[in-house]
Amino acid sequence: DIVMTQGALPNPVPSGESASITCQSSKSLLYSDGKTYLNWYLQRPGQSPQLLIYWMSTRASGVSDRFSGSGSGTDFTLKISRVEAEDVGVYYCQQFLEFPFTFGSGTKLEIK
Amino acid sequence: EVKLVESGGGLVQPGRSLKLSCAASGFSFNDYWMGWVRQAPGKGLEWIGEINQDSSTINYTPSLKDKFTISRDNAQNTLYLQMSKLGSEDTAIYYCARADWYFDFWGPGTMVTVSS
Numbered sequence: 001d002i003v004m005t006q007g008a009l010p011n012p013v014p015s016g017e018s019a020s021i022t023c024q025s026s027k028s029l030l031y032s033d034g035k036t037y038l039n040w041y042l043q044r045p046g047q048s049p050q051l052l053i054y055w056m057s058t059r060a061s062g063v064s065d066r067f068s069g070s071g072s073g074t075d076f077t078l079k080i081s082r083v084e085a086e087d088v089g090v091y092y093c094q095q096f097l098e099f100p101f102t103f104g105s106g107t108k109l110e111i112k
Numbered sequence: 113e114v115k116l117v118e119s120g121g122g123l124v125q126p127g128r129s130l131k132l133s134c135a136a137s138g139f140s141f142n143d144y145w146m147g148w149v150r151q152a153p154g155k156g157l158e159w160i161g162e163i164n165q166d167s168s169t170i171n172y173t174p175s176l177k178d179k180f181t182i183s184r185d186n187a188q189n190t191l192y193l194q195m196s197k198l199g200s201e202d203t204a205i206y207y208c209a210r211a212d213w214y215f216d217f218w219g220p221g222t223m224v225t226v227s228s
Contacts, residue, residue, distance in 0.1 A: 039215075041215075092156065101162070
């Protein structure tokens with residue numbers, strides 16, 4: 001199985017500052033079609049997860065442009081610009097390259 | 113509007129079975145893969161498995177392959193998760209989700225508690 005490893009945040013993050021969440025995969029997620037099969041989700045407290053970013057850097061419909069995804073084949077970053085109270089929750093990366101489609105353990109964002 | 117609603121959760125004794133359902137609406141159900149994800153209390157997300165449009169391909173996370181069975185009824189726009197030999201480690205919220213190369217829509221989840 002592909003192992004997804006997420007980094008922690010230096011919480012709490014001051015409101016209006018930027019936050020970067022890292023994720024590393026045990027195998028390259030770059031496929032021969034040129035796409036990188038890495039997704040990011042946000043799970044707000046008490047809610048279901050919601051898709052933020054797919055194919056490493058494509059924002060899902062309706063997602064604020066304060067969220068951006070970048071990376072290489074195995075190292076990825078989700079950047080949140082100008083963090084707001086509504087960004088609080090747990091962020092998960094997930095690989096969609098090979099079954100089983102494993103998730104990272106999650107990174108909690110708190111805001112000051 | 114895409115809507116997914118899970119049902120069938122509840123309290124179940126260890127060793128027993130339980131079948132969850134996920135009712136889908138607002139999209140062409142038989143055009144999409146569908147999946148199940150679970151979340152134990154206070155823990156992260158665990159991918160359970162996915163089923164393709166005509167049920168010809170079903171994939172599971174290896175540790176659950178012998179306990180869980182995913183199926184679907186395209187005429188009823190419903191996804192199922194049959195769970196057997198349940199143990200306390202299966203206590204979790206179970207989510208269904210629409211799958212493309214990502215999970216773009218999720219249901220609110222249904223809680224399953226395994227306890228005597």
